[in-house]
Amino acid sequence: MKATTIEVGLYKIPSRHAQENAIARFTAYEWIIVRIKFSNNIEGIGWTYTQGKGGSAIFHLLVDYWAKELLSEDDLDPLTLNKKVWSLSYSYGLEGLSRLAYATIDIALWDALAKQSDLPLYEMLGGSKSPKVKAYRSGIDLNFSLQDLVNDIRKYKDLGFKAFKIKIGKPNFEEDIERVKAVKEVIGNYPLMVDVNRGWNFQDTVKRGKILYDLGVYWLEEPIEADLLDQYKLLREKLEIPIAAGESLYNKFEQTMLILEKCVDIVQLDVLRSGGITEWMKYAQLADSLGLPMAPHFGEEISVQVLSAIKNGLFLEHLPGSNLHDSGVLKSSLTFEEGYAIPPNKPGHGIEFNWEKLSNYQIMYAKVT
Structure with a gap:
């Protein structure tokens, strides 16, 4: 496919709390959204995100450099991009912002290829014709009062969710225990996961992990700094509670070692931070060969596609208040039924933006031809 124009927009959308x-x-x-129009009149759409900082760097990387290089290609597809991206970013490195930029283009290319084949993306990636993925209610909710937390958990239980995750990491661990117990009272035997966001050290994790296991917690997520892979491996040896991590890794070597060395029980590599669908699917296949499940971080609108296409998918993270899904800027998205996520049954990834509403949040825009 020959790209004819590439549009890039940077949008800052307030979270709902x-x-x-x-x-x-x-x-x-911040959402960086790319629209690639091809000579066959198909448009591919891709996106990536930041937690409020760094979006302009990704925008300029795409507009000032990558777009012109990609428009010079006679036949652009995900595998061509995968090979080219190393030379595109050689002088400043492939990790971090470069991977986020790469993800936007990669997703747009997969979207266009699936549209060209008149297939939903999950089918083109090898999934079934009628997929559904187990989802859990997640939340960036450490600032919720105990009552607000319980009320929110009850709300999503009433909506049919059968798995839940909360933030912990209060200055006093007794508060974390109180929150876990209160949520467990609401959800009963449904899985409850907890996320520390790298807030503890190794010694505290060993002590607290044993207590959380006794409380029936399903997994303990990112208890220590993300790149301490040797310590993660030791935690697996010392603790019975399953360990989940991977979302904060941008380095290909670290992402690979996380899986090869079995540093965690659940692999949480983020599709967008990994560099998009092409890269993430490689990690998923590697994890499958070693018996490790995938439960990707965030990005539910695209994560539902890749989870629908692999055998070792465990959970989709549904993050209300922080996602695109309920931001008011989408015309078409995934749906949820009785605790399952269902991808759009449309050619491509099926995510359709309401460009008029999205324009209210526009910070930067450029069109490259």
Whole structure:
């Protein structure tokens, strides 16, 4: 496919409530959205995000450099991009912002290819014709009062969700225990996961992990810094509670080692931070060969597609208040039924933006031809 124009927009959309975890507080997400039009009149759409900072760097990387290079290609597809991206980013590195930029283009290309084949993306990636993925209610909710937390959990239980995750990492661990017990009272035997967002050290995690296991917690997420892979491996040896991590890794070597060395029980690599669908599917296949399940971080609008296409998918993270899904800027999105996520049954990824509403949040825009 020959690309004829590439449009890039940067949008800052307020989250529906203040977001707070053990190490950060923020109130908006930046979304960088790419529209690629091809000579066959098909348009592919891709996107990535930041937690309110760094979006302009991704925007300029795409507009000032990558777009012109990609428009010079006679036949642009995900595998061609996958090979080209190394040379595109050689002088400043492939990790971090470069991977987020890469993801926008990669997703747009997969979208266009699936549309060209008149197939939903999940089918083109190898999924069934009628997929559904187990989903859990997630939340960046450490700032919720105990009563507000319980009320929110009850709301999503009433909506049919059968798995839940909350933030922990209060200065006093007794408060974390209180929150876990209160939520467990509401959800009963349904899985409850907890996320520390790298807020603890190794020694505290060993002590607290044993207590959380006794409380019946389903998994303990990112208890320590993300790149301490040797310590994650030790935690698996010392604790019975399953360990989940991977969302904060941008480095290909670290992402691979996380899986190869079995540093965690549940692999949470983020589709967008990994560099898009092409890269993430490689990790999913590697994890499957080693018996590890995938439960990707965030990005539910595209994560539902890849989870629908693999055998070792465990859970989709539904993050109300922080996602695109309920932001008011989409015309078409995934749906939820009785605790399952269902991708759009349309050619491509099926995510359709309401460009008029989205324009209210526009910070930067450029069209490259």
